[in-house]
Amino acid sequence: MAGLQRRLAAFAAARDWQQYHTPKNLAAALSVEASELVEIFQWLTPEQSARVMEDVGQAARVEDEVADVLAYLLQFCEVLGVDALSALSAKIDRNEGRFPTTAATRPVHHSQ
Amino acid sequence: MAGLQRRLAAFAAARDWQQYHTPKNLAAALSVEASELVEIFQWLTPEQSARVMEDVGQAARVEDEVADVLAYLLQFCEVLGVDALSALSAKIDRNEGRFPTTAATRPVHHSQ
Amino acid sequence: MAGLQRRLAAFAAARDWQQYHTPKNLAAALSVEASELVEIFQWLTPEQSARVMEDVGQAARVEDEVADVLAYLLQFCEVLGVDALSALSAKIDRNEGRFPTTAATRPVHHSQ
């Protein structure tokens, strides 16, 4: 992932796009891409959504939006010096304490 | 990243949360977390947004939301069998062809 | 609705909040509120989502988020001079031509 983050940084630098890459703009771009992923599923039933990769066109669209989300997440982390893997590892550690396995319930919104 | 994806899958399985983790629901949860990242920046100027990590409380909030976005992205990829790193690598390859470095312009929405 | 738009404008002016109310910021705030509405439904089945108003607490939360979405939509329209009702009326006119009633299908994303 670090290699991809460096490639993205070099890609932006070579095109003089860093001026647009404020944390505010990159967070907005990330949310726009996440919504494009939602759009693929918005009218599907839960069952249809589970079979979305069976259609070649839909599968390519899903992979494309996943790439976009990850690209903006890594660029956001790059400009702010955030280590996404460390942040997630620490969060899983915390959540293991917060949600003991004996209390299986509806998933809780992690940031609450 | 593969290790974190496995930890998240085990975490969900141990709590019987897989029933909620349809691709449709995980895409929605991803977009909700991305919006929580946007919320941190929504009233900031571009300059203020670049200094957000200087405040310890804001920095912790940013890292927390980054972790949440990555967590849902990896869980989405897990249930659909998508390799996020490969998808992004392939996308960067394509974009290097689409945006030659001599034509520096405003960043183009990658999925257009 | 015009009366509410004027109340919101006066509310912001009285608190000197206009400086934060750029179209860019208001669009972001609108999307953040829309995501808070999504969050209410993210783990619900379609059937559960249809019964959300039966719970008093959930009903209040839904109404609160609807108010927030409408508030930011009206403030966005205020700063850009957009007439939301006219824009929607014109759009329905166009869509009646684009989607004849004999061709009933899955709903199409209106802006495509």
Added chain:
Amino acid sequence: MAGLQRRLAAFAAARDWQQYHTPKNLAAALSVEASELVEIFQWLTPEQSARVMEDVGQAARVEDEVADVLAYLLQFCEVLGVDALSALSAKIDRNEGRFPTTAATRPVHHSQ
């Protein structure tokens, strides 16, 4: 606005789209449209965002997305029996108590 809400309900009924119009799906569609509005502004400076209606093409795009956001908000309210205008009016009443005009500060996220 009530007239537009009825037109939208009739439009959906005539096309047998009601089956797709669960509250969950309509909330997702609303957030997708709000993100399409954000997308217009994502790389603009605050100053550029304030001048977006000067460009005929951008102005049409803004009006189109405003129409989409309002359309899904009204359809969401229709299926759940929510009165958006009443909800907003009540919210402004509450906010006038919460944010006295003497304490002008950065706008606070209304639902917090």
